[in-house]
Amino acid sequence: xxxxxxxxxxxxxxxxxxxxxxxxxxxxxxxxxxxxxxxxxxxxxxxxxxxxxxxxxxxxxxxxxxxxxxxxxxxxxxxxxxxxxxxxxxxxxxxxxxxxxxxxxxxxxxxxxxxxxxxxxxxxxxxxxxxxxxxxxxxxxxxxxxxxxxxxxxxxxxxxxxxxxxxxxxxxxxxxxxxxxxxxxxxxxxxxxxxxxxxxxxxxxxxxxxxxxxxxxxxxxxxxxxxxxxxxxxxxxxxxxxxxxxxxxxxxxxxxxxxxxxxxxxxxxxxxxxxxxxxxxxxxxxxxxxxxxxxxxxxxxxxxxxxxxxxxxxxxxxxxxxxxxxxxxxxxxxxxxxxxxxxxxxxxxxxxxxxxxxxxxxxxxxxxxxxxxxxxxxxxxxxxxxxxxxxxxxxxxxxxxxxxxxxxxxxxxxxxxxxxxxxxxxxxxxxxxxxxxxxxxxxxxxxxxxxxxxxxxxxxxxxxxxxxxxxxxxxxxxxxxx
Amino acid sequence: xxxxxxxxxxxxxxxxxxxxxxxxxxxxxxxxxxxxxxxxxxxxxxxxxxxxxxxxxxxxxxxxxxxxxxxxxxxxxxxxxxxxxxxxxxxxxxxxxxxxxxxxxxxxxxxxxxxxxxxxxxxxxxxxxxxxxxxxxxxxxxxxxxxxxxxxxxxxxxxxxxxxxxxxxxxxxxxxxxxxxxxxxxxxxxxxxxxxxxxxxxxxxxxxxxxxxxxxxxxxxxxxxxxxxxxxxxxxxxxxxxxxxxxxxxxxxxxxxxxxxxxxxxxxxxxxxxxxxxxxxxxxxxxxxxxxxxxxxxxxxxxxxxxxxxxxxxxxxxxxxxxxxxxxxxxxxxxxxxxxxxxxxxxxxxxxxxxxxxxxxxxxxxxxxxxxxxxxxxxxxxxxxxxxxxxxxxxxxxxxxxxxxxxxxxxxxxxxxxxxxxxxxxxxxxxxxxxxxxxxxxxxxxxxxxxxxxxxxxxxxxxxxxxxxxxxxxxxxxxxxx
Numbered sequence: 001x002x003x004x005x006x007x008x009x010x011x012x013x014x015x016x017x018x019x020x021x022x023x024x025x026x027x028x029x030x031x032x033x034x035x036x037x038x039x040x041x042x043x044x045x046x047x048x049x050x051x052x053x054x055x056x057x058x059x060x061x062x063x064x065x066x067x068x069x070x071x072x073x074x075x076x077x078x079x080x081x082x083x084x085x086x087x088x089x090x091x092x093x094x095x096x097x098x099x100x101x102x103x104x105x106x107x108x109x110x111x112x113x114x115x116x117x118x119x120x121x122x123x124x125x126x127x128x129x130x131x132x133x134x135x136x137x138x139x140x141x142x143x144x145x146x147x148x149x150x151x152x153x154x155x156x157x158x159x160x161x162x163x164x165x166x167x168x169x170x171x172x173x174x175x176x177x178x179x180x181x182x183x184x185x186x187x188x189x190x191x192x193x194x195x196x197x198x199x200x201x202x203x204x205x206x207x208x209x210x211x212x213x214x215x216x217x218x219x220x221x222x223x224x225x226x227x228x229x230x231x232x233x234x235x236x237x238x239x240x241x242x243x244x245x246x247x248x249x250x251x252x253x254x255x256x257x258x259x260x261x262x263x264x265x266x267x268x269x270x271x272x273x274x275x276x277x278x279x280x281x282x283x284x285x286x287x288x289x290x291x292x293x294x295x296x297x298x299x300x301x302x303x304x305x306x307x308x309x310x311x312x313x314x315x316x317x318x319x320x321x322x323x324x325x326x327x328x329x330x331x332x333x334x335x336x337x338x339x340x341x342x343x344x345x346x347x348x349x350x351x352x353x354x355x356x357x358x359x360x361x362x363x364x365x366x367x368x369x370x371x372x373x374x375x376x377x378x379x380x381x382x383x384x385x386x387x388x389x390x391x392x393x394x395x396x397x398x399x400x401x402x403x404x405x406x407x408x409x410x411x412x413x414x415x416x417x418x419x420x421x422x423x424x425x426x427x428x429x430x431x432x433x434x435x436x437x438x439x440x441x442x443x444x445x446x447x448x449x450x451x452x453x454x455x456x457x458x459x460x461x462x463x464x465x466x467x468x469x470x471x472x473x474x475x476x477x478x479x480x481x482x
Numbered sequence: 483x484x485x486x487x488x489x490x491x492x493x494x495x496x497x498x499x500x501x502x503x504x505x506x507x508x509x510x511x512x513x514x515x516x517x518x519x520x521x522x523x524x525x526x527x528x529x530x531x532x533x534x535x536x537x538x539x540x541x542x543x544x545x546x547x548x549x550x551x552x553x554x555x556x557x558x559x560x561x562x563x564x565x566x567x568x569x570x571x572x573x574x575x576x577x578x579x580x581x582x583x584x585x586x587x588x589x590x591x592x593x594x595x596x597x598x599x600x601x602x603x604x605x606x607x608x609x610x611x612x613x614x615x616x617x618x619x620x621x622x623x624x625x626x627x628x629x630x631x632x633x634x635x636x637x638x639x640x641x642x643x644x645x646x647x648x649x650x651x652x653x654x655x656x657x658x659x660x661x662x663x664x665x666x667x668x669x670x671x672x673x674x675x676x677x678x679x680x681x682x683x684x685x686x687x688x689x690x691x692x693x694x695x696x697x698x699x700x701x702x703x704x705x706x707x708x709x710x711x712x713x714x715x716x717x718x719x720x721x722x723x724x725x726x727x728x729x730x731x732x733x734x735x736x737x738x739x740x741x742x743x744x745x746x747x748x749x750x751x752x753x754x755x756x757x758x759x760x761x762x763x764x765x766x767x768x769x770x771x772x773x774x775x776x777x778x779x780x781x782x783x784x785x786x787x788x789x790x791x792x793x794x795x796x797x798x799x800x801x802x803x804x805x806x807x808x809x810x811x812x813x814x815x816x817x818x819x820x821x822x823x824x825x826x827x828x829x830x831x832x833x834x835x836x837x838x839x840x841x842x843x844x845x846x847x848x849x850x851x852x853x854x855x856x857x858x859x860x861x862x863x864x865x866x867x868x869x870x871x872x873x874x875x876x877x878x879x880x881x882x883x884x885x886x887x888x889x890x891x892x893x894x895x896x897x898x899x900x901x902x903x904x905x906x907x908x909x910x911x912x913x914x915x916x917x918x919x920x921x922x923x924x925x926x927x928x929x930x931x932x933x934x935x936x937x938x939x940x941x942x943x944x945x946x947x948x949x950x951x952x953x954x955x956x957x958x959x960x961x962x963x964x
Contacts, residue, residue, distance in 0.1 A: 006488050011671035012649050014641070015682030018670065023688070023705045034691065074674040080706065124687065128669075131644035132652060139647075159496070162613035163811050165621075166650035167494050170614060173647065187610075188500065189493035192556040200497030205606065205818040206505070208830045209516065223505045224562065235833060235962070267834060319811040328810040329645050329801040336687040348690045351717060352749060480717070 010065050011074075013128040018075065021121045025085050030121045035338040035345065035363055037112035038134060041356065044142055044327040045299075048458025049448065051145055051440055052113050053176045054137030055103040056430060059420065061129045062094045095424035096122040099417040104179055104436040106443045107138075108461040111366050111379050113332070115417060122424075127334045136169065137176035139330035143298075143321055144180025145440070149453060150299035152306060155314040157199060158185040159294055160322025173322045179436050182317070194433050201227075201264070207234040214244045221252045221260075228253060229262040229292060237265055237273050238280070246284045262290035264316070270295065271308040278311035290314055298326065299455065335359045349476045361476050364469065367413040368447075376447045378462035380413065383469050388413060397470040398462060406464075492547050493556075495610040500557065503603045507567045512603045515578075517820040517827065517845055519594035520616060523838065526624055526809040527781075530940025531930065533627055533922055534595050535658045536619030537585040537902070538912060543611045544576050545908065577906035578604040581899040586661055586918040588925045589620075590943040593848050593861055595814075597899060604906075609816045618651065619658035621812035625780075625803055626662025627922070631935060632781035634788060637796040639681060640667040641776060642804025655804045661918050664799070676915050683709075683746070689716040696726045703734045703742075710735060711744040711774060719747055719755050720762070728766045744772035746798070752777065753790040760793035772796055780808065781937065817841045831958045843958050846951065849895040850929075858929045860944035862895065865951050870895060879952040880944060888946075 024030050043050050067075075067089045075081055075089070096118020107113050114130065116123045148156050158177045164170035174190035184197035191198030202220055210216035213235055221228045230248065232241025242263070249260035263281070265273050270293045281289045293305070294316030302315055319325060337359065338345040347362030363384035371377050380396060382388055393407040420428040431439070444453065451459035465473070506512050525532050549557075549571045557563055557571070578600020589595050596612065598605045630638050640659045646652035656672035666679035673680030684702055692698035695717055703710045712730065714723025724745070731742035745763070747755050752775045763771045775787070776798030784797055801807060819841065820827040829844030845866035853859050862878060864870055875889040902910040913921070926935065933941035947955070 007649075009649055009671075011674055012643065012652055013670055014643055014668040015670050015673070015680045016668065016685055017682075019682055019706065020684055020688050023684075023702060024691075026705050027701055029691075036687070071674065074670075078680070080709070120691070124685075127685075128643050129649075132646055132648065135645055136648045136651075161494065161496055161610050162816075163617055163813070164614055165647035165805070165810075166614065166618045166654050167489075167491055167611075168648035168650040169618075170494055186496040186498065188495050188497050188556075189491075191497070192493055192553065198497045198560070200499075200501055202502055202505075203498055203606075203609075204832060205518070205816075206502050208818045208832060209506075209511075209602070209821055219509055220505060223508050224501065227562070267836070267839070319813070323647070323805075323810040325810055328647075328805040328807055331645070331801070334644075334687075336690045339691055350686060350690060354749075357749070 008064070008066070008068055008071070009061055009129065010067055011071050012132070013125065017124050017127055019080070021124050022081050022085050024120045024124070025088060030119060032120050033117060033340040034120050034123050034336055035115060035117045036123050036127070036334055037337045037360070038114040038130060038332050038334050039110055039112050039360075040330065040332040041109050042331065043109065044139060044324065044330060045146065045455075047142065047146060047455070048452035048461065049106050049108060050138055050330070051141040051180055052101045052105045052107045052134070052138055053103055053141040053179050054133035054172075055100055055420070057133045057137070057172065058114075058130050059426065059428070059430065061133070062098070062126060062421065063426065065092070065094050065126065067092060092125070093424060094122050094126065094421070095119060096421065097419065097423065098421040100420050101416050102418060102431070102439070104439040105416060106440075106448055108379060108463060110360065110463055111381065112337075112360070112364065112417070117363070131332055131334050134332045135330040137172060137179075138332070139324045139328070140173045140176035140322065141180035141440075142330070143324040144177040144182050145444070146299040146455070147297075147302060147317055147321060148181035150302040150306070151315055154312065156182045157314070157316050158182050158187065158321055159316040159318040161187045163319035164322045169322065175433065177321060178433065179440055181437070181440065182321075186316075196433070201229040202231050204231065204234045204266075207231060213240055214247065217244050217248045218252055221248050225253060225256050225258045227261050228258070229264055230260070231266060232263045232277070233265050233267045237268060238276050242277050242280045246280065246286065249284070249286055249289070260286055260289045262292050262314070264292040264294065266294045270312065271305050271310040274305075274311045275309060292316060294318065296320060300326075303455075337361055338363050347472065347476055349473070349480060351477070351480050358477070361473055362469075366416045368416055369408055370412050370414070370447070372410050374446055375449055377411065378408075378464050379416070380464045380466065381469055382466035383472065386466055386468055388466070395467060396464040397467055398464050399470060402470065490546070490548070490550055490553070491543055491611065492549055493553050494614070495607065499606050499609055501562070503606050504563050504567050506602050506606070507570060512601060514602050515599060515822040516602050516605050516818055517597060517599045518605050518609070518816055519819045519842070520596040520612060520814055520816050521592055521594050521842075522812065522814040523591050524813065525591065526621060526806065526812060527628065527937075528940075529624065529628060529937070530934035530943065531588050531590060532620055532812070533623040533662055534583045534587045534589045534616070534620055535585055535623040535661050536615035536654075537582055539615045539619070539654060540596075540612055541902065541908065541910075541912065543615070544580070544608060544903065547574070547576050547608065549574060574607070575906060576604050576608065576903070577601060578903065579901065579905065580903040582902050583898050584900060584913070584921070586921040587898060588922075588930055590861060590945060592842065592945055593863065594819075594842070594846065594899070599845070613814055613816050616814045617812040619654060619661075620814070621806045621810070622655045622658035622804065623662035623922075624812070625806040626659040626664050627926070628781040628937070629779075629784060629799055629803060630663035632784040632788075633797055636794065638664045639796070639798050640664050640669065640803055641798040641800040643669045645801035646804045651804065657915065659803060660915065661922060663919070663922065664803075668798075678915070683711040684713050686713065686716045686748075689713060695722055696729065699726050699730045700734055703730050707735060707738050707740040709743050710740070711746055712742070713748060714745045714759070715747050715749045719750060720758055724759050724762045728762065728768065731766070731768055731771070742768055742771045744774050744796070746774040746776065748776045752794065753787050753792040756787075756793045757791060774798060776800065778802060782808075785937075819843055820845050829954065829958055831955070831962060833959070833962050840959070843955055844951075848898045850898055851890055852894050852896070852929070854892050856928055857931055858943075859893065860890075860946050861898070862946045862948065863951055864948035865954065868948055868950055870948070877949060878946040879949055880946050881952060884952065
């Protein structure tokens with residue numbers, strides 16, 4: 001793979017990670033082990049699920065985490081850190097454990113998707129970068145998944161680089177979109193770095209550069225007879241674009257034994273224009289010529305175009321995918337869940353006026369529970385040292401209705417977090433991007449109820465607890481209240 | 483300055499830049515000079531202006547633009563480019579001219595904020611990166627300017643890194659926010675790279691790590707007696723946070739001869755809590771203790787908090803600034819405006835069904851027109867070789883109402899675009915970030931009508947045309963129609 005990112009990204013952190021770390025250092029607390037969970041509270045766009053993405057870049061960040069001479073000099077200039085702390089930072093390497101869902105795992109609110117168990121400072125210093133990667137890539141992967149679903153099997157490509165929030169957003173956004181299911185990207189570097197199929201044909205400037213549209217189309221067809229896709233909306237789609245495209249098919253391509261691959265419409269009423277265009281192409285015998293549409297598309301406009309009978313074979317999706325325009329923030333947070341004292345991990349809970357903001361305390365394990373047909377019926381949180389035996393009926397607590405007596409019968413379970421780092425060493429074999437993408441597809445098809453995938457009022461995935469875990473949480477809440 | 487970005491960003495481009503360039507190369511058209519304008523059509527959030535930002539990173543991109551061996555190898559694998567074109571790319575350096583508004587210039591829709599006059603391929607290859615930088619940084623600078631305005635002189639800091647769309651969005655987003663007027667950032671690398679003041683104190687994890695809130699506050703105050711800002715909402719702001727903060731001020735800081743600098747509230751009803759907190763602090767004699775508020779703030783929530791009498795001295799603004807959440811897309815476009823044929827630049831126009839999408843053709847100059855008081859009354863587009871003499875009444879055309887007879891009287895004008903690159907050489911001395919920020923401030927205070935700055939239904943800045951330019955555009959439209 002192309003060595004793209006030689007940057008030292010260590011300092012992409014909030015300043016308070018450093019003021020706190022310095023505080024812990026001064027208090028001689030730096031080796032106390034703690035646990036932090038990453039979780040989020042709401043699926044974007046009112047959806048029923050999200051896709052976990054960005055783990056590969058988190059691994060890269062942690063492996064490379066080091067403060068270079070410039071960084072130390074800069075921190076010294078702030079005049080609030082003493083030399084022994086700066087010296088400590090200079091030699092700092094991450095030495096903690098990290099557990100996470102495999103990249104591409106379908107995830108739901110309030111469950112720990114990533115857990116760090118590490119010395120206090122190690123856990124604190126990685127907070128910002130971990131959240132930033134999870135938030136950005138999960139956001140775009142989830143949005144892509146929704147858009148691909150709306151397209152009902154038609155191809156979807158990422159055209160968004162120019163509206164991305166700077167370089168990384170274009171490059172890693174394309175990666176996340178591919179994980180979420182798009183078929184390709186226009187961003188060349190994302191193709192080069194990750195092997196994502198790249199594509200692209202012509203802009204309006206190509207058409208406007210030449211004296212007239214026919215000439216512009218002709219030049220293009222002569223250069224790319226095997227993949228001619230003509231942009232037909234520079235002047236007038238139906239009066240000029242389509243007739244010229246048909247002439248090119250007949251006069252330029254057919255004599256070479258080639259077929260016109262497609263036309264692209266980038267403005268106007270895409271439903272109306274695509275239907276008219278389809279009719280004109282078909283009448284000219286170009287039934288195999290594809291129609292590509294682009295221009296401010298997302299899951300809502302694509303659904304609407306298909307509802308209206310739009311004859312579109314392929315969608316180019318730009319700004320609304322790459323910025324997740326309708327909901328550009330994925331709100332994953334990083335909360336301390338346990339502190340090791342005298343050899344024991346004491347659970348910590350964050351209470352809040354808002355009940356939904358109360359955290360799930362302690363070291364824990366998360367399981368996905370499947371019924372006999374292989375569908376995921378719930379996720380289950382248990383204590384980290386609990387045995388979960390699903391070979392017989394297993395009692396669980398639904399924390400939304402804890403009085404109900406519920407059991408899992410004839411179910412199987414899978415632990416969702418896997419070890420990524422142990423004592424700072426990478427112990428995880430990373431899957432390829434293709435494997436991650438295939439894993440997403442498989443879960444959506446085989447494991448996730450369609451009811452969780454619909455856009456309107458989707459089924460809410462259950463997050464249940466073992467009785468022991470639920471009791472521990474309740475006890476802690478009573479205690480904090482006093 | 484820290485050498486951060488050793489990445490080769492060249493390939494952050496849409497694939498069609500390369501397919502078109504190859505086409506032009508094959509047609510022997512690569513040296514034909516053309517002009518492209520960057521402009522946008524709508525200010526974000528229904529505002530009356532935007533701030534041009536990102537020029538420094540555009541300059542860096544263009545200066546470093548080169549295809550390395552990996553890039554060439556990757557393009558070869560695509561099997562659609564011939565060796566002579568790949569060889570051409572391998573030796574490619576940008577050789578064109580670039581003109582732009584100085585960074586930080588207030589800008590308005592439909593005027594060329596950046597113009598490239600260059601050989602065809604040179605102009606095409608930079609499109610994606612130019613747009614991406616303008617779109618991202620102008621978006622965040624403009625949002626920051628609105629938020630700072632809403633804060634009415636209170637300090638505003640960027641806390642957004644963890645919700646940014648990956649690394650660059652955090653780092654360059656903080657830069658853009660600083661241009662737009664925020665006072666500082668929490669993102670350490672942005673401080674290190676750009677000299678932006680950084681700040682940050684503690685997270686909830688600090689408070690939760692210790693046995694109780696008082697102990698946590700005490701440890702912090704002992705470590706940072708000169709800048710103690712305590713996060714008071716981990717358990718209960720009024721019952722626990724404020725009382726503990728007051729005890730710290732009395733029991734820990736005052737014996738050291740120090741004052742409590744501030745408290746931060748990060749959840750709950752910020753208006754109510756800040757008023758109550760202010761009262762409690764004042765009654766304890768801590769009238770100089772500042773109140774910092776954070777949690778999903780933007781210009782709307784800040785305006786509302788101030789309207790409600792919230793007693794907040796300083797705002798920490800995160801996701802809604804760094805993603806410009808209410809409008810996360812800045813829609814600048816890149817359109818061909820002229821092609822040089824037989825020594826003359828022929829204007830090109832993009833017509834459209836939507837009248838507002840018709841482009842302004844030809845090589846042109848843009849002036850900002852000031853009245854006697856120094857206020858900017860309009861922007862004016864003229865042909866590039868026209869003399870604009872404002873020492874006497876100057877007739878202009880308002881294209882929205884071209885029948886009106888209008889003149890500028892007693893006005894002065896300033897050409898807005900300045901040369902940045904000439905024949906590929908940088909001819910521009912870049913201002914410092916502080917200078918850019920001061921320039922924004924000065925324009926907002928001295929040049930721009932407050933009527934253009936209000937959030938609701940702002941005055942629409944006039945974009946007028948010289949009679950010659952207007953006639954040329956009309957002629958071209960008649961011609962294209964035929």
